[in-house]
Amino acid sequence: MLDTVIENLLALQECDAHRDNIENQLERIPLEITRTEEKIQQELEAIAAAKNAVMELEVRRKDLDIEIKSAEEQAAKYKNQQLLVKKNEEYAALQHEISGMADKISDLEDSELGVMIEIDDAVKSAKSEEEERNGSIGDLRTLISKREQHRTEFEAQLESAINAVNSAAAELDEKSLQVYQYVKKKAKRPPFIVALENQKCNGCHLRVPNEIQGNIHKKGELTRCNSCGRILYSA
Ligand SMILES: [Zn+2]
Incomplete structure (x- = not known):
């Protein structure tokens, strides 16, 4: 037969364990929330990085556009000069410049086409990455609100758990x-x-x-x- 003191001690031990458990859970919650917030931040950064990659490609495309325009203007200048020259050598020299410019424009246009294809791919992958990561962010935010809800529940439980410990201790x-x-x-x-x-x-x-x-x-x-x-x- 258990003696009354032991019975009361076992009751106290149980109440103590219950209170300690609630306190431990409460202690862990802020760290868990911080870690989850960090994960959300990482997801947001990854989305921003994917969008940034698209923007960088667009800047490259604009630069190529500018280069093409200036090469075209240069070629037009040579053509105008050609109309004014009288000597055959000068005409041939300008013709050489014009054809060099045409090659340059063709190369630049090839590069621009390549960049446009890269932009298409980058836009698609940024979009799908954003969708996927937004899904994860949603899950992580749900996790945070669940933990906040747990905190409220645990805080409410803690008060009665402490009262239970005090009542159990009063029996001894x-x-x-x-x-x-x-x-x-x-x-x-x-x-x-x-x-x-x-x-x-x-x-x-x-x-x-x-x-x-x-x-x-x-x-x-x-x-x-x-x-x-x-x-x-x-x-
Ligand atoms: Zn022992």
């Missing part, structure tokens, strides 16, 4: 409570009150001396494991 005498607090601090991880089965502590699984085994049935005093320090009760 000062000395037993002190022993429990001491064991809790020392053992760090629950359980702090364990059964003694076949002379073995259920906390550390080590065998206790006969003296401890004998003490456990004596009323009025808590018995602790000589190895791990946990409070023992007879199973």
